[in-house]
Amino acid sequence: MQPPRLTGVLVLVAVLAAATVLGWWRRRRDGRLRAVSPAAAAPHRAALAALGVRPGVVTLVQFSAPVCAPCRAARRVLEDVAGRVDGVALLEVGAEEHLDRARELDVWRTPTVLLVDGDGRIVRRAAGVPDRADLLAALTPLTAEARA
Known part of the structure; x- marks a missing residue:
């Protein structure tokens, strides 16, 4: 042996x-919201506008896929947050249908959530299901700026 x-x-x-x-x-x-540098956020305005982000409106953009279970959880969180905060729009984008925009915006997995300010700049992003409290905290100063 x-x-x-x-x-x-x-x-x-x-x-x-x-x-x-x-x-x-x-x-x-x-799911952690990460800050995006202003230099990296500025060149994406055209891509965001092509997806339907309107100027002057704070927008939560979610890239999702039809067979993605975490995408459904992220959608519920985003709908809840958008319902609680006035002046926030929610835009869900199919990553497969808009693959060119997803690549341009550096989206590599679903769900990816982009927090876009009223000037059309991405200020925060999260890959995965974001935390409700973190989203609310990040949106408060942005909606105050948009109203001012």
Whole structure:
């Protein structure tokens, strides 16, 4: 009989550790609203206008796909937030139908939510289902600016 090989056990432990770290990192990052630099936000006005974003209106743009379960959850969150905050429009975009715009706006997965201010600039974005409280906090100053 041959003794068990320690190499296989070490490889298994390393793979499990790497998968755990990757899963933790992705879960921590998923759905988090990230600020977009003003320089990166400005060139996308034409693409957003082509999708239906109107000037002067704060808009939540969701890129989704028909078979995406998290997209349905994101839609519920966005509808709730848009219903609570006056002056916020909601625009759902099919990523497959608007693949060129999705690529132009650096959308690589669904759902992706873009928070667009009244000037047509992307100010925040989230990949995954965004947190309701984070969205409300991000929208408050934008809607105040749009009303002023």
